[in-house]
Amino acid sequence: MTEALSGEDVAKQIGERFPNAVTDFDETAVFIRGEDVLDVARFLKEAPGLEFDYLTSITAVDYSEHFEVVYHLTSIKNNHSIVLKVRCYDRDNPRLPSVVSLWQGADFQEREVYDLMGIAFDGHPNLKRIFLWHGFAGHPLRKDFQGNV
Amino acid sequence: MEIVERPYSSDELDAIEAAEIEALRKASREPYPDPIEWSEEDIERNVVISSVDHLIDWCRRFSVWPVNCGLACCAFEMIGLAASRFDISRFGMELFRASPRQADLLLVAGTLTWKMAPALKRIYDQMPEPKWVVAMGSCAISGGPFRDSYSVVNGVNLILPVDVYIPGCPPRPEALMHGLILLHQKISKETVLKKR
Numbered sequence: 001m002t003e004a005l006s007g008e009d010v011a012k013q014i015g016e017r018f019p020n021a022v023t024d025f026d027e028t029a030v031f032i033r034g035e036d037v038l039d040v041a042r043f044l045k046e047a048p049g050l051e052f053d054y055l056t057s058i059t060a061v062d063y064s065e066h067f068e069v070v071y072h073l074t075s076i077k078n079n080h081s082i083v084l085k086v087r088c089y090d091r092d093n094p095r096l097p098s099v100v101s102l103w104q105g106a107d108f109q110e111r112e113v114y115d116l117m118g119i120a121f122d123g124h125p126n127l128k129r130i131f132l133w134h135g136f137a138g139h140p141l142r143k144d145f146q147g148n149v
Numbered sequence: 150m151e152i153v154e155r156p157y158s159s160d161e162l163d164a165i166e167a168a169e170i171e172a173l174r175k176a177s178r179e180p181y182p183d184p185i186e187w188s189e190e191d192i193e194r195n196v197v198i199s200s201v202d203h204l205i206d207w208c209r210r211f212s213v214w215p216v217n218c219g220l221a222c223c224a225f226e227m228i229g230l231a232a233s234r235f236d237i238s239r240f241g242m243e244l245f246r247a248s249p250r251q252a253d254l255l256l257v258a259g260t261l262t263w264k265m266a267p268a269l270k271r272i273y274d275q276m277p278e279p280k281w282v283v284a285m286g287s288c289a290i291s292g293g294p295f296r297d298s299y300s301v302v303n304g305v306n307l308i309l310p311v312d313v314y315i316p317g318c319p320p321r322p323e324a325l326m327h328g329l330i331l332l333h334q335k336i337s338k339e340t341v342l343k344k345r
Contacts, residue, residue, distance in 0.1 A: 128160075128163065129163075131264070131300075132264070132299075132300060133163070133166060133167040133170045133171075133263070133264055134160075134163040134164055134166065134167040135164075135167045135171070136167075136299075140299045140300075145299075147297060147298075147299055
């Protein structure tokens with residue numbers, strides 16, 4: 001069974017390298033600042049002892065006052081996992097750095113988050129809608145989306 | 150071998166697809182009326198050709214080839230119907246065609262989304278006459294549990310004229326079989342003289 005690392009331990013390791021990146025942590029997750037996503041992700045992927053070589057999923061949650069993008073990371077090598085969470089407070093133009101350069105699997109999942117939640121990923125090679133069609137009005141998983149039936 | 154440059158970029162293809170979907174959405178406000186001329190009994194039937202009708206309808210009725218069109222979970226019931234336990238080859242229908250050009254029946258099994266709608270319409274347009282459409286399951290009938298969704302077509306009859314509706318979520322193969330028997334009855338009342 002894959003061991004879920006404690007958020008506190010991982011937050012401590014990230015904090016030693018990037019003192020300002022971690023904003024919060026709980027039992028299973030580490031909360032980090034949006035602008036540090038790529039650096040922290042690279043650290044988590046490459047640091048000895050962590051080596052999160054597999055991105056299980058990216059998803060996003062709309063809490064009305066902010067968006068939360070959730071990264072589930074797994075290390076196949078060390079058989080452990082962690083959840084990385086990033087909050088975006090800019091509702092009109094939420095942006096995050098893309099992690100496609102680290103994990104190829106992020107490609108379609110970032111497109112999905114962009115399509116349904118409207119969060120743009122800087123540095124994504126092909127950021128466009130994946131489920132809905134080009135020109136669809138709005139992002140339907142946002143809480144303030146009005147159906148256009 | 151000479152490499153032919155693609156005529157459209159991927160962005161242009163996206164724009165073309167989107168224009169097609171939007172045009173279909175705009176054109177599909179009202180459902181197609183169900184084709185029910187046959188129910189006006191035999192008034193229009195000519196005595197001279199009635200036996201021809203009988204023969205041709207008999208042939209058509211027992212060789213309805215469905216096109217392979219499973220859109221969602223209803224497809225499993227359709228597959229179950231085709232497999233040995235329920236076995237629609239008893240009705241001469243076991244040939245699920247991969248090509249619409251060889252099929253008579255469009256069995257819409259599952260949820261139709263707007264992104265899929267132009268493709269379904271194209272499949273229907275490619276089928277040769279005479280052709281019939283069965284809407285299987287609540288999604289195909291009315292959008293079902295996804296009726297208020299942003300991406301689901303509220304009933305296949307917005308896109309195509311539907312001959313038989315089979316309710317259920319999903320309908321059991323027995324229900325599907327019942328619907329197909331009703332379709333057979335409908336076919337048996339058609340006349341070759343009248344264009345559908």
